[in-house]
Amino acid sequence: xxxxxxxxxxxxxxxxxxxxxxxxxLNEALAQEGFExxxxxxxxxxxxxxxxxxxxxxxxxxxxxxxxSREISPWDVITLWKIWRVMVRFRPDIVHTHTxxxxxxxxxxGLLYRFVTPSLFIGRTRxxxxxxxxxxxxxxxxxxxxxxxxxxxxxxxLARINTDRIxxxxxxxxxxxxxxxxxxxxxxxVIVPLGIDRPALREEKAARASLRxxxxxxxxxxxxxxxxxxxxxxxxxxxxxxxxxxGSVARFVVYGDGEDRRRLxxxxxxxxxxxxxxxxxxxxxxxxxxxxxxxxxxxxxIIEAMALGKPVISTAVGGVVDLLGEIEEHVKEDGAEYEIxxxxxxxxxxxxxxxxxxxxxxxxxxxxxxxxxxxGKLHVAATHTKERLVEAIxxxxxxx
Numbered sequence: 001x002x003x004x005x006x007x008x009x010x011x012x013x014x015x016x017x018x019x020x021x022x023x024x025x026l027n028e029a030l031a032q033e034g035f036e037x038x039x040x041x042x043x044x045x046x047x048x049x050x051x052x053x054x055x056x057x058x059x060x061x062x063x064x065x066x067x068x069s070r071e072i073s074p075w076d077v078i079t080l081w082k083i084w085r086v087m088v089r090f091r092p093d094i095v096h097t098h099t100x101x102x103x104x105x106x107x108x109x110g111l112l113y114r115f116v117t118p119s120l121f122i123g124r125t126r127x128x129x130x131x132x133x134x135x136x137x138x139x140x141x142x143x144x145x146x147x148x149x150x151x152x153x154x155x156x157x158l159a160r161i162n163t164d165r166i167x168x169x170x171x172x173x174x175x176x177x178x179x180x181x182x183x184x185x186x187x188x189x190v191i192v193p194l195g196i197d198r199p200a201l202r203e204e205k206a207a208r209a210s211l212r213x214x215x216x217x218x219x220x221x222x223x224x225x226x227x228x229x230x231x232x233x234x235x236x237x238x239x240x241x242x243x244x245x246x247g248s249v250a251r252f253v254v255y256g257d258g259e260d261r262r263r264l265x266x267x268x269x270x271x272x273x274x275x276x277x278x279x280x281x282x283x284x285x286x287x288x289x290x291x292x293x294x295x296x297x298x299x300x301x302i303i304e305a306m307a308l309g310k311p312v313i314s315t316a317v318g319g320v321v322d323l324l325g326e327i328e329e330h331v332k333e334d335g336a337e338y339e340i341x342x343x344x345x346x347x348x349x350x351x352x353x354x355x356x357x358x359x360x361x362x363x364x365x366x367x368x369x370x371x372x373x374x375x376g377k378l379h380v381a382a383t384h385t386k387e388r389l390v391e392a393i394x395x396x397x398x399x400x
Contacts, residue, residue, distance in 0.1 A: 004036040005397060008092035010083065012070050012101040014041050014055060014062065015048040016256065016276060017229060018194060018300030019098055019135040022389075024051070025197065028058040029390040035397065038090055040083065042068025042102075048229065049257060049276045070101055083109040084116075087128075094397055096131045103132045104154060107162045114162075129400040132158075133167040133192075136297035136318065139181050152181060159184040164400060167192050169298035170319035190396060194298050195389030196380070201307055203284040211285040215253060215272045222250040222363065225286040227301045228293075230258030235315075238292040241352040243270045246359060255282050283308045288362060294349055296320055302344070303384045306376030311369050312344035313358050320346065325375070333357060340368065343376040 009027060014020040027037045039062040044050040055062055065082050067075040083105055087095070097106035107130055114125045139152050159166060166188045168174045174191060177183050209219065217223060224246075226239050236254060243252035252271045254264070265273050274282075283289075289305035291314035298319035305312050306323070314320045316339065325342025336357035338347045345362060347354035362369060 004034055005094065006090060006092045007035050007037045007094045007096060007397065008040065008087065008090055009037060009096045009098065010040045010102040010106040011098040012042050012068055013044045013048075014051040015044045015229070016051055018298075020051045021054065021300065022133075022135070022194060023098055024055045024058050024060050025195070025386055026390065026393055027055075027060045029386070030394060030397075031059075033390065033394050035394070038063060038086075038092075040065060040086060042066070042070075042079070045069060068101070068105065076105065080105055080109050080112075084112045087113040091126075092128050094129045094131065094400060096133065098133045099135055100138045100151070100155075104158065106130075107132065107158045111162050129164045130162050131165045131167060131396070131400075132163055133169075134173060134177055134297060135169065136295060137173075137177055137181070139177075140295050152183070155181075155183050159188065163188060165190055165396060167396075169194050170322035172322045173297055173319050176318065192389065192392045192396070193383050194300060194303060195384055195386040196300065196303055196307060197386050198307055198380070201283075201304055202280055203308060204278075204280045205284060207281040208284040211274070211277070211281055215251075215274060215285075217251050217253075217272070222287045223253055223285060224250045224288045224290050224359065225253040225255055225282065226290045226292060227255045227282055228291075228299075230254065230256050230261040230264065232260060233294055234258075235292045235294050235350070236260060236264050238315075238350060238352055238355070239290060240264060240268050240271055242290070242292070242355045242359070243268070245352055245356040249360060249363060250288070253285070279304060283310060286310060288313065288359070290355075290359075291315065291320065292355070293317055293320075298323065303380055306343060306373070307380040307384075309373045309377055311362055311373050312376070313355060313362060314344065314346055315349045315351075315355075316346035317349055323379075325379070331357075331361070341372075343372050343379055345372070 009023055011023050027039045030037050041062045043066050068079045095110050097103040110130050117126050166184045167190050174189055228234050254273045257276050289310045289312045296318035302312050302323050324344035327339045327341055329340040331338050336353040338345055338354045338358035345358040347358055
């Protein structure tokens with residue numbers, strides 16, 4: 001009787017966001033599919049909320065390496081050694097890394113695992129397949145030119161010497177990572193859209209009134225919210241400018257925490273900062289979901305918003321354009337520009353005037369709101385379920 005396929009999954013930290021939920025759902029479901037998964041993670045830094053409770057609720061107990069963090073550090077040498085030790089003990093058939101830092105350390109440790117073995121003297125290396133998932137990328141908007149070039153060169157090298165498959169979440173992400181930035185060979189790439197646990201996602205109607213009352217928002221007021229880490233790449237500064245330009249047409253709320261929160265709160269009295277809440281509470285309180293990021297993979301918040309029938313306005317970055325669909329109308333009005341897409345509205349990155357104009361259009365056009373939200377619901381039901389995600393990843397593992 002053969003043993004189950006052992007899958008070692010590595011992610012730098014289980015902070016609030018799509019990647020953490022993604023890896024937990026996969027570990028939970030793949031164990032039920034007959035695989036033997038082990039999740040390895042690092043620590044969540046101050047200012048970000050830990051999702052370890054989410055993992056526990058889904059029956060997943062990660063192996064935590066305290067020295068593993070998001071940023072480059074002298075501790076990375078120790079982390080590399082510890083990951084290698086885990087590989088030696090666990091003897092994985094597949095190593096699947098998620099996010100940039102874990103992808104780098106996991107694949108370098110994998111080289112040591114494969115080649116630092118006594119059997120190398122008789123020409124045999126340890127066997128394992130390596131997969132890396134790009135939830136986003138750090139090649140734009142994160143670091144200065146020198147650091148970005150270093151990370152890009154490292155990613156190109158690792159893709160060539162120790163990566164069997166590269167998983168991306170959308171076609172647009174494939175175009176960026178492979179064609180624009182020159183990472184990997186075409187045959188290495190697999191597109192696997194994100195999935196959500198649709199039955200668990202629902203609006204808590206009671207939370208709508210209580211949360212709005214807590215934030216000082218009247219029941220009849222329109223609420224525009226941005227959901228996610230309060231960090232530079234999400235460009236909350238743009239969200240504050242949009243709120244200032246929009247005047248009294250809506251109320252604006254930031255959900256999430258991060259290193260930029262205190263600075264941003266000091267800059268405005270027009271925007272409410274609500275911290276981290278459950279997804280069901282958040283979406284119950286919102287009428288329109290905004291995303292102002294400079295760079296994105298496939299944002300889970302847009303998928304969740306569409307699943308619950310919330311209209312979306314976003315900067316046209318990364319996998320956002322795949323989620324919101326083809327451009328149906330390019331609008332120019334009063335010096336502002338935006339696009340009406342099949343399932344939402346987009347503007348150029350950093351364009352506060354265009355964003356404010358798109359918001360005004362969405363507020364006055366009932367037929368447009370109904371059209372994009374209905375299409376969004378159908379798209380999520382067809383493409384972004386947890387079941388389709390698990391099926392695709394299990395198929396990939398078995399193929400390898």
